[in-house]
Amino acid sequence: xxxxxxxxxxxxxxxxxxxxxxxxxxxxxxxxxxxxxxxxxxxxxxxxxxxxxxxxxxxxxxxxxxxxxxxxxxxxxxxxxxxxxxxxxxxxxxxxxxxxxxxxxxxxxxxxxxxxxxxxxxxxxxxxxxxxxxxxxxxxxxxxxxxxxxxxxxxxxxxxxxxxxxxxxxxxxxxxxxxxxxxxxxxxxxxxxxx
Amino acid sequence: xxxxxxxxxxxxxxxxxxxxxxxxxxxxxxxxxxxxxxxxxxxxxxxxxxxxxxxxxxxxxxxxxxxxxxxxxxxxxxxxxxxxxxxxxxxxxxxxxxxxxxxxxxxxxxxxxxxxxxxxxxxxxxxxxxxxxxxxxxxxxxxxxxxxxxxxxxxxxxxxxxxxxxxxxxxxxxxxxxxxxxxxxxxxxxxxxxxxxxxxxxxxxxxxxxxxxxxxxxxxxxxxxxxxxxxxxxxxxxxxxxxxxxxxxxxxxxxxxxxxxxxxxxxxxxxxxxxxxxxxxxxxxxxxxxxxxxxxxxxxxxxxxxxxxxxxxxxxxxxxxxxxxxxxxxxxx
Numbered sequence: 009x010x011x012x013x014x015x016x017x018x019x020x021x022x023x024x025x026x027x028x029x030x031x032x033x034x035x036x037x038x039x040x041x042x043x044x045x046x047x048x049x050x051x052x053x054x055x056x057x058x059x060x061x062x063x064x065x066x067x068x069x070x071x072x073x074x075x076x077x078x079x080x081x082x083x084x085x086x087x088x089x090x091x092x093x094x095x096x097x098x099x100x101x102x103x104x105x106x107x108x109x110x111x112x113x114x115x116x117x118x119x120x121x122x123x124x125x126x127x128x129x130x131x132x133x134x135x136x137x138x139x140x141x142x143x144x145x146x147x148x149x150x151x152x153x154x155x156x157x158x159x160x161x162x163x164x165x166x167x168x169x170x171x172x173x174x175x176x177x178x179x180x181x182x183x184x185x186x187x188x189x190x191x192x193x194x195x196x197x198x199x200x201x202x203x
Numbered sequence: 204x205x206x207x208x209x210x211x212x213x214x215x216x217x218x219x220x221x222x223x224x225x226x227x228x229x230x231x232x233x234x235x236x237x238x239x240x241x242x243x244x245x246x247x248x249x250x251x252x253x254x255x256x257x258x259x260x261x262x263x264x265x266x267x268x269x270x271x272x273x274x275x276x277x278x279x280x281x282x283x284x285x286x287x288x289x290x291x292x293x294x295x296x297x298x299x300x301x302x303x304x305x306x307x308x309x310x311x312x313x314x315x316x317x318x319x320x321x322x323x324x325x326x327x328x329x330x331x332x333x334x335x336x337x338x339x340x341x342x343x344x345x346x347x348x349x350x351x352x353x354x355x356x357x358x359x360x361x362x363x364x365x366x367x368x369x370x371x372x373x374x375x376x377x378x379x380x381x382x383x384x385x386x387x388x389x390x391x392x393x394x395x396x397x398x399x400x401x402x403x404x405x406x407x408x409x410x411x412x413x414x415x416x417x418x419x420x421x422x423x424x425x426x427x428x429x430x431x432x433x434x435x436x437x438x439x440x441x442x443x444x445x446x447x448x449x450x451x452x453x454x455x456x457x458x459x460x461x462x463x464x465x466x467x468x469x470x471x472x473x474x475x476x477x478x479x480x481x482x483x484x485x486x487x488x489x490x491x492x493x494x495x496x497x498x499x500x501x502x503x504x505x506x507x508x509x510x511x512x513x514x515x516x517x518x519x520x521x522x523x524x525x526x527x528x529x530x531x532x533x534x535x536x
Contacts, residue, residue, distance in 0.1 A: 033458070057348070068345035072294070170346045177371070177458050178344040184409050 018189070021137055025187035028130050029180050035123040036176030042116045043169045049113050050162045058167040065090045067174035072181075080182040081135050082143065087175050088128040089145055094168045095121040101161050124172070127179070134186070205274045207309055207358035208251055216246040218261035219271035226264030232257040251277050253308055278309030280360025286353045288366055291403050293374045293410060293456060298337040299326060299366075301353050311357045320347040345370055374460025376412060377401035379435070379452045384471035391444040394418075394471050397436040398452050401463070412454045415462060420446040421470075432457070447472045 047054045060066060065087035069075070075083075099117045132142050156164065208214050218227045223243035229236040240247055248255060261271040282304050290297035299315060315336055317324040326336035349370070354363040379398040387393035396416060400407045411433065417426040420443050431437055442448060451465040 036458070066346075068342045068347070070342050072343045174344045174346050180458055181409065184411075188408070 017137060021134070022187050024130065024134050024137065025183045028127070028134070028183045029187075031123065031127050031130060032176050032179040032183065035120070035127060036173060036180070038116070038120055038123060039169060039173045039176055042113075042120055043166075043173060045113055045116060046165060046169055050165070052162060052166055056163070056166070058163055058170065061164050061167045063090065064094065064164070064168055064171050065175065067171055067178050069178070072178075075182075075185075077186050078138070080186060081131055081138070084175075084179055084182055085128060085131040085135065085143065088124050088131065091124045091168070091172050091175070092121065092128060095124060095172075098165050098168060101165075105158065105161075120172075204272065205276055207276050207278060209359055210252060210277055210279055211250055214246075214248040214251050214275070215242075216248075216259060216261070216273065217271070218244045218246075221261070221263065221270055227270065228262045228264060228267075230260045230262070231255075233260075248275075251275075253277050256308070276309045276358075278307045278357065278359060279305075281307050281311055281355040281357055281362045283362050283364050284313075284353050284355045286351065286364050286366050288349075288351055288368065288373050290370075290374045290460070291377050291401070292405050293376075293460070294340055294343050295405050296337055296339040297373055298329075298335055299351055299353070300332070300335040301355075302334055303355065307357055307359070309357050309359065311355050314354045314356070316352045316354075318350045318352075319345070324349075326351075340370070343370070371459035372461075374456050376454045376456065376460075376463045377403045378463045378466040379414065379454050380466070382450065382452050382466045382469050384448070384450045384469045386471060386474040387438070388474055391473050391475055392440060392442050394439040394442050394448060394450070394473055395436065396439065396450055396452070396469075396471075398466065399435060401454060404454075411457045413457050415453045415455070416450065417452075417465070418442075418448050418450040420448055422446065442473045444473055445475045 044054075046052075067087070069083075095117060099114060099121060102114050102117060135142055206214075206216075216229075218225065218229070221227055221244045223245065225244045227241075227244040229241065229246045236246065244261070246259065246261070256275055256277045258272065258274050260269060262268060263270050284301050284303050286299060286301045288297055288299040299317075301313065301315075303311065313334065315326050317326050317338055319342075322341075324338055324341070326338050329335045329337060346369070348367050350365060350367045352363060352365045354361060378401060380401055382396065382398040384394050384396045387395055396418075398414070400412055404410070404412065413433070414431045414435070414437075416429045416431060416437055418439055419426045427439075427441070429437060429439075439448075439450075448471055449468050450471065451468050453462045453465050455462045
């Protein structure tokens with residue numbers, strides 16, 4: 009990976025990682041605030057357990073420290089693309105349910121959606137830098153959901169925002185790993201060839 | 204043979220297989236027990252207390268054959284235990300520790316279970332301290348909560364408590380280590396503080412810590428606070444000159460969890476001008492300039508300060524230095 013190892017590429021990668029870390033950090037703060045507002049506005053119990061919902065990317069990962077840089081980027085990208093679609097759906101549902109009654113929540117959702125989109129684009133930049141092909145979005149995103157009751161929609165929204173908050177923390181950690189200088193070996197820990 | 208009884212209970216001890224009307228002697232820790240405590244050959248202890256724990260023996264009246272012996276342990280069933288879980292070595296794992304709010308005075312056994320979602324996890328007991336166990340994280344960034352249940356059992360009863368928490372919520376580093384505070388030469392309002400990451404934090408490069416520094420002069424109660432997002436040093440620039448300060452530092456993961464406890468406190472006093480150690484020349488200078496200045500400035504310090512300059516342009520002269528020169532001149536006339 010000569011391109012990845014050149015000084016300018018390394019600097020660009022570190023710069024992208026630093027900016028990505030700041031983006032993810034800001035996103036997390038906003039998602040946490042949105043989560044609090046969402047729980048309150050939707051009349052939910054903040055401590056309610058929400059079963060894993062199909063289509064919501066789960067942040068939990070085993071052997072996180074053993075992941076390659078490419079795995080990190082690809083998993084992050086897939087997750088944020090999915091969140092982009094999920095948040096758009098939530099926004100639509102919000103508008104249907106409440107119309108203009110809760111513009112504040114809608115605006116907060118839209119703001120987070122924007123950040124998620126920006127972060128997904130940022131991840132694509134990182135992948136391009138490493139001369140990795142950007143996976144197509146065809147087939148990405150959640151499957152068309154069955155028509156859920158209002159309460160089920162609310163619970164799913166809770167699950168989406170919770171996982172997004174976890175992902176934001178994971179992304180900061182992932183980018184810090186990526187920003188580490190790679191040792192001059194064939195299998196650089198940051199960006200080894202994907203299997 | 205050990206017999207456990209609750210504090211306040213009434214205890215009846217039979218002398219083995221001896222008949223009720225047999226003549227026996229009971230002893231407690233080798234001391235004869237008064238007959239008033241006997242009902243026939245039975246020993247009756249009413250409303251037992253902790254001091255009545257000990258070895259009780261029953262001897263046949265005439266032969267003094269030992270017929271029965273027991274060790275009485277008076278205690279209480281366990282109250283609800285106090286359980287705490289914390290990750291001071293994130294992302295490796297976490298530990299849980301526990302204790303009883305009041306002693307039971309008899310042996311207790313503890314059993315701890317940890318469930319993550321539907322998965323049972325093993326909490327490996329530490330050799331030291333005994334009331335602690337640790338768990339390795341199998342997953343990171345999970346939204347599924349952990350539930351830890353601690354059950355304490357003894358011969359008189361059992362009790363339990365549970366904790367439910369998120370992975371992030373229990374992250375709390377140990378305090379920073381090796382906090383050092385030093386004066387800054389020629390700077391009467393500065394103190395340089397440095398510290399190290401806690402040695403228990405496994406990977407500060409990937410999981411950086413941020414720090415909170417607090418300081419105050421000993422003579423005041425109000426703390427000053429500074430939050431530092433990176434680095435393990437800081438220069439205090441607003442210290443009161445000549446006052447001894449107390450300084451502490453706390454740490455937190457940059458993204459999750461809670462602040463550590465405060466570090467061990469260190470004390471430091473900012474640099475102050477001090478009299479030079481007297482030499483012959485210095486003595487003369489000090490004597491002649493005694494009326495103009497309380498101390499001699501250290502060699503590296505300018506004799507002039509802004510307020511002492513008179514005149515302007517190329518002719519500006521420090522009046523303090525002028526007096527010194529004048530004094531020398533007088534001496535050598």
